[in-house]
Amino acid sequence: MTKWSTKSLSGWGRYPVIQAQCARPSDRDETISIVQDAPSPLISHGMGRSYGDAALLEDGKVILTRNLNHMLAFDEANGLLTCEAGVTLEEIINTFLPRGFFPPVVPGTQFVTIGGAIGCNIHGKNHHHDGCFGDHVTKMELLLANGDVVTVSPTEHKELFWATIGGMGLTGVILNATIKLTPVKSGEIDVETIRVENLDHFFEVSAESADFTHVVSWIDTVATGKNMGRGVFMRGRYSNSTATSESGGVDRLASAIGKLANGKSFNSNLLLNRFTVRAFNEAYFRKEKKGCVKSMTNYKPFFFPLDAVANWNYIYGPRGFLQYQFVVPSRDAVREALKLVSSSKEASFLSVIKEFGDKDHGGLSFPQKGITLAMDFPNTGKPLFKLFEKLDQLVLEAGGRIYLGKDARLPSKHVAAMYSDLDTWKDTRKKYDPNGLFASDLARRLDLL
């Protein structure tokens, strides 16, 4: 029998924090009986690395999927791994990198589950090259609201398959999935780091980097004038070399944050403000040599620099923080957004910018062709929300959208305009869950059901 207990739960941004009834089913049968017995709404929750309220449900029940963590089969010839949805990317890397395989798409942290990677249809530094996580899922077993388990794939129940990819946990509980891993020669990345002096320079370098599989850039969103959009651009490919990079360690950014966070909870909201962020950005930018520096870097600092610092989300103080990540088709909109942010009193401590390729999955999947900018802001309350409203307007007018996996506050009136495929997605969802058994605080806030 499943035991439920009340836990305090939040996403990575620690805003909002809710009290929720939680259970940790230990196998598929228990998960199925939870759904069959459920009188109240349910949502799946993996590692809780989405930032806002996507994996939260205030007065329903939350299924913690972490104990559904068995690897079930591996077809080495084709790199096809079948595993339960609570397995994390970290576990996959630890198990399969020694055998020459890496997850096809990874986000900025390896502490996410397969269920979460599919639920948010995550993108990585290789979006322009390899698309989203969902492009590498060949099939899933999905537990539906009526308690049935169906196999969905690009050929079987195709519509439901694509509604579940990026479906924010709202079509059912993913029990397991088959993923095509990428063959690699080593866990090292050949990296080129380029200091970019401003936004135009960023676009120039980005255009020249199309044949690198992995591309991302840190951007200083505080700098104004001729420095606006300056940053540090990184591009790389899996190395063919069998040597290993020496550091085995933490890159500069992580070590800087490590010093700030040190695994502790900060009881001040004042640590990160306009002035400290400006000073940090200045120092970080200045430390980078002009021009292009080549190096070989281990996958950890390259893909997951912040994972070296446990609980870095605590540096933002007890009110937590919010990420604003959008994608817009035009460069001008990015420039406008930077102007808005750099002239506001809010300071984004960590910001990254990247150009997406043209893979767009529809539904609630975030990536579309254009430029994506992600900014982390300490939660200053009203003033921050005001800035976000202005950004919403800008994104809407530019024909862009914001990433629901990072969102905690978008007003529902904007969703349909941002996600043009929303009605089709809703119809599919309703067909399989007419009574809205699967729900989340995000879904309620945005009226997605």
Next chain:
Amino acid sequence: MNVLILGATSPIAQAVAHEYASHKHDIFVACRKQERADEIASDLVLRHDVRALGAAFDATNLDAHADFIAHVEEEFGPIDVALVAFGDMGQQEESQQDISAARKIIDVNYTGAVSLCEAIAEHMLTRKSGSILGISSVAGDRGRQSNYIYGSAKGAFTLYLQGLRNRCFPNGVHVLTAKLGFVDTRMTEGLDTKIPIASPEQVGRALYNAQQGKKDVLYYPRFWAGIMGVIKAIPEGLFKRLKL
């Protein structure tokens, strides 16, 4: 080594299995459902590249135990380490009112455990080698009103393991009694412990080390040895008045 895990769906049992597999030992996992045993075995094979097999058993099906262990020995090879991890905490109140509920707790935690340990010991004793790791509980150290049905079954198991150790020691078979405090599994879900709770992985490592070091009794987390020392020292005249 060949390691047999009984009660493999328990997170503690799986942590022990992973610990041994990470040291390249082969694993045979057994739990009530064949499908689950197969999943756990595939997971061990994939993560650690060891040999792992799975089968179904029920701790309360006493008549089948001797054959089951013989079957494991035949299919898997001589058992070098056996973990008895299954258990059932039941519900104290329910088992006060309904003897069949109390009976189930006793049957799983005590009778079933004894039956399987005997079957395993027989094979190990003929070979004069092997380790039996029994998971008992600090709840078995002293009877308390809040869980004395479970506590007494675990207490009986502790006593049983003590006797078994006494019998096995001269014949080269090692017996470990693991008295666990709070561990983060479904058994403690929702329990407001106020006392630090161990992760299954920590327990897995501690059990592995205790087996390697041929320890007799392990309290884990270790501070429970101190807590239970104090609790056991309270005179009964006083203890019976406490609300524990």
